[in-house]
Amino acid sequence: MSKTVEFYFDLGSPASYLAWTQLPSLCARNGATLSYRPMLLGGVFQATGNASPAMIPAKGRYMFNDLGRYAKRYGVPFGLPPGFPVNTLTLMRGVIGTQLHAPEHFETLLGVLFKGLWEHQRDLSDAAVLEQTLRQASLDPVGFQTLAADAQVKAQLKHATEQAVERGIFGAPSMFVAGELFFGQDRLDFVEQALQR
Template sequence: MGKIVEFFFDVGSPAAYLAWTQLPKICDEGGGTLVFRPMLLGGVFRATGNASPVSVPAKGRYVELEYGRYARRYGVPFKTNSHFPIITLHLMRVVTGMQIRHPERFHALLAVLFKAMWVDDLDLNDPVLASRTLSEAGLSPEQVDGLVNDPQIKEALKAATEEAVTRGVFGAPTTFVNGEMFFGQDKLDFVKEALMV
């Protein structure tokens, strides 16, 4: 039986976007089963006392360079979002809701959101732009409202975030391979190795 690869992520993380572009292939090649675990990065930060790298300007500038380097290495488009940080509470409820209610449309939604955020440089803090972006994934405003305000979905996202913190997560992305934790998209080589052991 293949190993389980859990991917704790928030679409507001550029590193999560970069990892998302690579993990399906890594899991396919390594015989791993990729399990997407949406969480709320803001909640993780509050619980752990962590903060975005941009909170330290010099670190933020350097990390931006690193993301560009990795994007070139991976051969994927990437643009730093000039509106960062994006408050992702509603977006991550939609992501969680689609995973629960419409799993067949989950991956298409992720593709639309990650592209909007980390390729097209859209300000998804703007409700009009966010609504237009979600409509590209086939979601009407009524469907979005239903997912965002669904108590079960709210609780599922909260529980996933709390589980992540309990398991030692302090940022995104965090990947677990059969329970072993790897933080950051720059640890994907270790994920590959863990799948081969």
């Protein structure tokens, strides 16, 4: 029976980006399904009393150095977008709205936004930069903004974030395999082991 990796993420999390670069191939080689679970990391932090490691200067410096090491190991580009940490409220609403209402564009959109932030270091919280980034990828920026402004989409992102907290999530990325939680892109080896049981 095929297993599933539930991938809880926020585009503004650099560790979520690194996990995203690895999870599709990890799932493919283990015959597993990758299930994307967008959530709002700020909402998770607020609900759990957690905060970004970047808020503690020494820890933040170490974390970014460590993420750079992993990016080098994975062979993927990595850099911080201007104004980090990024306000991803509109981005995540657009992502979950696309997942719900235009799923055929979801994975393409996810790639464009993750790469826009962490490979090309674009400030996607700037509406003009976001519009240009979507247009360059032949995606519809007006449709994206319409979804991001939709009341039902907003409610769905809020619900998804609350559900994540109820499941014990306190940060991103978080992954579940057969109900077991794995936190952090540096735990992908444990995710793979869980798939092989």
